Amino acid sequence: MVGRRQFLRSAAGTIGGVCLARYAALAATADSHIEIILDEPIGMISPNIYGHFIEHLGGVIYDGVWVGEESKVANIRGVRKSLIDDLKAIQAPVIRWPGGCFADSYDWKDGIGPRDARPRRTNFWVDTGQLRDKGNVPQSYDPNHFGTNEFVGFCRAAGAEPYLAANLRSLPALDFDHWVEYCNSPAGSTTYADIRAAAGAADPFEVRYWGLGNEAWGCGGQFTPADYAVEFLRFLAWIPRYGVDLQLVASGPNGGDWDWTRSFLEKVVQKGHARLNDIYGLSLHHYASRLSYGVAPGGRVPKPDALQFGDLEWYELMREGAKVESFVKGHWEIMGEFDTERHMRLVVDEWGPWYAQGSEVSPTDVFGQMITLRDAVFSARTLDSFNRNAEKVAMANTAQMINCINSLFIAHGDQYVRTPVYHVFAMYAAHQGGTAVRTELDSPMAHYMREGQDADFPALDGSASISEDKKTLTLTVANTDTKQPRETEIAIRGAEAKGCQVATLTSADIHAHNTFENPDAVKPEMRTIEASGSIVNYTIPPASVTRLDFALS
Numbered sequence: 425m426v427g428r429r430q431f432l433r434s435a436a437g438t439i440g441g442v443c444l445a446r447y448a449a450l451a452a453t454a455d456s457h458i459e460i461i462l463d464e465p466i467g468m469i470s471p472n473i474y475g476h477f478i479e480h481l482g483g484v485i486y487d488g489v490w491v492g493e494e495s496k497v498a499n500i501r502g503v504r505k506s507l508i509d510d511l512k513a514i515q516a517p518v519i520r521w522p523g524g525c526f527a528d529s530y531d532w533k534d535g536i537g538p539r540d541a542r543p544r545r546t547n548f549w550v551d552t553g554q555l556r557d558k559g560n561v562p563q564s565y566d567p568n569h570f571g572t573n574e575f576v577g578f579c580r581a582a583g584a585e586p587y588l589a590a591n592l593r594s595l596p597a598l599d600f601d602h603w604v605e606y607c608n609s610p611a612g613s614t615t616y617a618d619i620r621a622a623a624g625a626a627d628p629f630e631v632r633y634w635g636l637g638n639e640a641w642g643c644g645g646q647f648t649p650a651d652y653a654v655e656f657l658r659f660l661a662w663i664p665r666y667g668v669d670l671q672l673v674a675s676g677p678n679g680g681d682w683d684w685t686r687s688f689l690e691k692v693v694q695k696g697h698a699r700l701n702d703i704y705g706l707s708l709h710h711y712a713s714r715l716s717y718g719v720a721p722g723g724r725v726p727k728p729d730a731l732q733f734g735d736l737e738w739y740e741l742m743r744e745g746a747k748v749e750s751f752v753k754g755h756w757e758i759m760g761e762f763d764t765e766r767h768m769r770l771v772v773d774e775w776g777p778w779y780a781q782g783s784e785v786s787p788t789d790v791f792g793q794m795i796t797l798r799d800a801v802f803s804a805r806t807l808d809s810f811n812r813n814a815e816k817v818a819m820a821n822t823a824q825m826i827n828c829i830n831s832l833f834i835a836h837g838d839q840y841v842r843t844p845v846y847h848v849f850a851m852y853a854a855h856q857g858g859t860a861v862r863t864e865l866d867s868p869m870a871h872y873m874r875e876g877q878d879a880d881f882p883a884l885d886g887s888a889s890i891s892e893d894k895k896t897l898t899l900t901v902a903n904t905d906t907k908q909p910r911e912t913e914i915a916i917r918g919a920e921a922k923g924c925q926v927a928t929l930t931s932a933d934i935h936a937h938n939t940f941e942n943p944d945a946v947k948p949e950m951r952t953i954e955a956s957g958s959i960v961n962y963t964i965p966p967a968s969v970t971r972l973d974f975a976l977s
């Protein structure tokens with residue numbers, strides 16, 4: 425490891441780079457340091473870390489994704505075309521569907537066959553406050569127009585792999601077998617293959633990723649971890665494979681529920697150690713939905729507001745979000761006690777900041793919320809933490825893609841906008857498939873007031889990766905400090921830069937967000953900077969996300 429003192433000594437070398445014009449007058453000497461140590465690889469960054477999630481919930485599927493073939497909204501076989509185009513642009517690798525909690529109430533057979541003959545069902549979320557208040561609205565029911573063929577077609581059009589969440593709470597294991605058969609059995613081989621073909625998909629879908637239940641500790645059945653393990657093993661025993669290398673995901677813990685992971689794995693191992701080899705991933709969910717200051721003991725903590733916030737709520741949200749890295753590390757350690765050969769990895773298939781109702785663009789967009797620069801910085805920090813733990817995290821899916829929680833897109837009818845979180849995914853796509861390398865960040869803390877006391881939070885957070893062809897080093901950095909820019913010395917250990925492209929996402933207003941009327945309020949600014957040698961100085965603006973792509977000599 426390169427020590428800080430040694431780093432400071434060598435920092436006296438070549439200096440390149442420029443500052444954003446508005447910070448040009450700030451200190452000439454660096455106050456922050458980033459060391460990128462190229463010969464300390466962490467692991468390949470699974471492209472699937474940049475995955476997505478859609479659920480039959482409020483305005484996600486109907487209105488968000490599915491507009492129908494007859495819609496005046498431009499569509500590709502019923503799916504909103506601009507959404508497909510934008511997902512392609514960010515190289516969306518994988519999409520999880522149909523839930524969420526909805527998955528454990530969904531009968532996949534309702535969503536196949538001729539669309540106009542499909543049954544209408546009550547949606548899982550019918551009794552949630554946001555719908556209950558609204559009377560008999562379409563969002564309380566599901567016409568099943570968007571089913572397996574439509575979902576797989578959407579994934580294929582967007583260039584993503586499907587990840588299906590099977591119902592373990594309210595359907596028998598045989599239904600799961602049959603869903604696999606429907607998706608993967610060869611053309612002409614089974615009745616289900618024929619139904620699939622009649623809907624225009626003769627070739628098998630070859631779906632690899634399957635989750636068995638969702639949040640089994642809650643809406644997925646309120647199981648104990650040991651009871652869920654028994655169900656999980658029953659579901660995965662003898663699934664037909666059809667030559668597809670199935671990657672099975674077990675419902676895992678909520679945040680730091682260590683007991684879930686330990687007790688689940690204890691039971692799996694009791695049933696036969698070899699079973700561990702069948703598990704591709706253990707899912708982990710973490711939402712930053714409650715901030716932990718000013719709470720009376722036993723008191724109800726309200727969700728924070730999406731648009732009304734000051735420094736306190738900004739930093740406390742970041743603090744809540746940052747917990748995900750300790751959850752990844754903690755669960756990984758426990759997994760290692762059982763899975764000594766490391767067959768299994770973590771699948772963080774729901775994450776994001778979750779706010780109180782009130783900023784959604786349409787009243788029936790359940791859990792819809794406006795996405796600001798705060799969410800972009802939050803998302804960048806989260807993705808950086810996954811990159812830093814590339815050997816542990818196989819997949820992550822932000823919740824949810826459109827019109828719900830940490831959305832990349834907001835849509836209503838023919839209105840559609842890309843949020844600041846979309847731009848983070850676009851900027852961070854450069855990490856997909858690269859090799860994460862150890863990156864040390866050292867910056868002054870950001871300060872704010874918390875219950876009358878000075879509180880602080882690390883300003884800079886980031887990660888770095890080398891592209892497969894080893895020609896480009898990508899460094900992404902979030903500056904969480906709402907006010908202070910950071911004059912940063914970037915030291916590249918083990919190579920030299922010969923040029924640098926920079927993308928910066930920021931705004932003078934931490935509440936900035938994109939709306940239908942003003943879709944480009946927050947968008948990345950691109951520039952080329954001079955950078956040569958192993959030390960580059962760069963000023964990272966406050967409340968920003970920055971990507972630096974160094975060409976390596």
Ligand code: AHR
Nearest residue numbers: 523524525526638639823
């Ligand atoms: O993403 C919204 C909901 O949050 C999901 O349905 C559920 O899995 C989680 O509790």
